[in-house]
Amino acid sequence: MIEISGLTRYYGDLCALDKISLTIERGKILGLLGPNGAGKTTAMRILTGFLAPTEGTVIVKGHSIDDGMLKIKKLIGYLPESAPVYQDMFVYDYLQYVADIREMPAESREDRIKEIAGICGLEDVMHRSIHELSKGYKQRVGLAHAMIGDPEILILDEPTMGLDPNQIVEIREIIRKIGREKTVILSSHILSEVEATCDRVVIINRGRIVADGSTEELKRTSAxxxxxxxxxxxxxxxxxxxxxxxxxxxxxxxxxxxxxxxxxxxxxxxxxxxxxxxxxxxxxxxxxxxxxxxxxxxxxxxxxxxxxxxxx
Amino acid sequence: MTAAASTMHIFRREFRHYFVTPIAYIVIAIFLVLTGWFFFSTFFLYSQAELRNFFSLLPIIFSFIVPTITMRLFSEEYNVGSYEILVTMPVTDLDIILGKFLAAMAFIAVMLLPTVSYAISVSFLGDLDWGPVIGGYVGALLLGAAFCAVGLFASALTKNQIIAFIIGMIICFSLTMVDKVLFFLPESMLGFFQFIGADFHFENVARGILDTRDILYFVSVVFVALYGTFLVLQEKK
The missing domain is CATH 3.30.70.3190 (Alpha-Beta Plaits)
Structure with a gap:
């Protein structure tokens, strides 16, 4: 599904990613784990087309990020860190706008918006301006943004940040459910979260992969x-x-x-x-x-x- | 999705955004007060039924007004971080640039619309020649397009709206004034600077003469500025 090969990214002299190679299969939830500044966000940003790699490439379902980025973007739903959605729109209008850009069919659109609002717990705030919402609600709008187009690949950068404990449990449940058919990549520095949701864990440190395997495998290697x-x-x-x-x-x-x-x-x-x-x-x-x-x-x-x- | 559809979605959001905040109304009000006052305060002295004075004001006024319209287009998105969401949605950089550019252009058209009442008022007072008026509006839109593109470029450079405004204003102002402040240069070079100056071309169009050279000038400014914006966005990756 996703093939990352030799991905390298420099910010000036600083090496954020150092020749990362990784193959991600369909129907798996992959957790990217690492301390702050390890390169998790950089890797996700390259995958989603926000940044270009210094070297290396990514191939998603046969499309390369070098010339097929638009096709890749259509396959991906992305929640950036801290969900920087437009502040000045109503939640409903915002979801409509995303649906427009994702060219969702008009006849099923209202149902889909209702459905996603239900999943993300947004029904009560649909007609409120996003800048009035609390951090947790903004995060939910970000999640709705990522999931509304029913993308084949979900990339979530710290998806449970700012949510209350009940909501975290719900969101994890949703992610697990989606992960059965779709490919999910999520980053986190909360280990219990990764342990609870992910089929596979990749630990990144200083731009390199230092461990890769299921949580059981990782524990077993140091049995x-x-x-x-x-x-x-x-x-x-x-x-x-x-x-x-x-x-x-x-x-x-x-x-x-x-x-x-x-x-x-x-x-x-x-x-x-x-x-x-x-x-x-x-x-x-x-x-x-x-x-x-x-x-x-x-x-x-x-x-x-x-x-x-x-x-x- | 066709590229045009993506551009239109971005255009619609950006255009609507102008009218969500009070800034649009404030800018339009300032524009109308400024032009109305400058125009009509001298209008009756000449006892000429024409709008030439109104149009001759536009390059200077646009140099200040247009950057206030364009300054937020990219800067605000960088600042809030929504730029990351915009870029990672299934749209191309070209869609984003064109959508935002057209939104600013449409805003300028809306801003100019009430000034048609000046022409209508004047036509009651005397025998108004509509040729130069239409030429004036065509020129105003061309000038607006050029300055919008410049302002968009300035906005793409920084996440600070004030800096974006100042950069945009300086470029637009320079384009307006370049042939006026360099009067001490020899004749041969003056012609060159006159050609760079936006004011010179605008005046030609505003007289009602549609010369391809003038149109080409504005189209080139738009193209260069938008291409510059494109390069800046690539550089950010």
Whole structure:
């Protein structure tokens, strides 16, 4: 459906995207994940024709962005970051305008506008000026804008930003439903969102793809790794570090806390269960052990590992 | 969709937008007050039933008025961010440029419409020769088109409407005044600057003489400015 090859984009000397290649199949929801400034928005902007790549190309359903951009635009519904829709129009007029440009047939248009207003929860504000609306409602207008033409590809840049928790759940449900037949690409830096909605996750950092796979796959690649979380009372931080230093399999020790309560995170790089060893070490000291939990890797830790390692 | 249809959708939105905000009415009111006052305050001194004085004012007044009409066309969209939505909809850059240009042109036509009453009033006072009047309106529209294209170009350069206005005004004003301020140049060069000047060509048309050279001049200004706008938009990508 979408083939991205060698996509590179510079802003002056700054490299925002560095030779990204990716193939996206139909009927999948792809989550683009990455810290701020990683290149998520740049990638989406190139896909939608707002920016041109410095190098590389994208082919969407046989059309190249170099000469078939108009055809590609017809296939894509796009919600830019923070949904910058026209402020001075009524919601209804705005949707009419989008329907005009998307050359939607006149006879089914009213029904479609009603339908999309229902999906996005806009019925109550159809005859209000967009600039009067709250951020969450503007975001919904942006979503309606992207979805109204029933496009084959939906590209959503941080779709749930500014929405309340109930609305987030609803929108995720809608995205999942659409994702069954259509191709959806969404970006986010909220990991739980990506975990909840996406079939496939691509993690971008500093313009490069650092991980690519389903959430399960990503977790499995670091299956041997886990962390042990301890809550200790009356333990000086310095001593904690010394205590666990010698244990084989512990990659790093993080301790933080105040008022005598210290939260310790031990990152373990081994298949063996180190809990017993850890416990026996703690036992040698006169500290109170309040918690000892083994945590398997969350998407969070994979994410922070992948995006921080590169910075060093 | 045919390109013309996309252009028309953008045209309609932009044109309607003018009348949603009070700016349109303010601009039209200022234009009518200025032209009406300047024209009629001297009109009775000449006791001539003609509109030449009205038309001779237009290049200067348009140099200020037209950039206020065009300044928001791109700048506002850059500023709000809606430009991203506009560009990623299934339209081409050409549709966007033409739609916006035509909207500004249509606005100028609407703005000129009430001034027809000047001609009608004058025709009651004396024997008005309608030839130069029609020529004057044709010239006004050509001049308006040229300045609109320049203003659109200025607006495409920046997200600040004030800067867009100033750039547009400076270019339009220069085009109007270029042959008047350079009187100290030798005769041979003066001819060249006269040819660049919008005022010179406008006066020709406003006299009721439709010369292809004058029409070609305005068409060239429109083309160059719109092409410049196109290049600016490409540069933004």
């Amino acid at each position: 041997e790794d886990y962390s042990i979380s301890l809550l200790l009372k009356g333990a000086p931080e310095l001593e904690i570090k010394q205590l666990f230093d010698g244990v084989a399999g512990i990659a790093s020790v993080d301790a933080s806390g105040e008022d005598g309560m210290i939260r310790v995170r031990l990152s373990c790089r081994t298949g063996d269960d180190l809990r017993e060893q850890v416990y026996s070490r703690v036992k040698t000291k006169d500290w109170a052990l309040l918690e000892l939990i083994r945590e398997s890797k969350s998407l969070e830790s994979i994410f922070s590992e992948l995006t921080q390692e590169k910075e060093g």
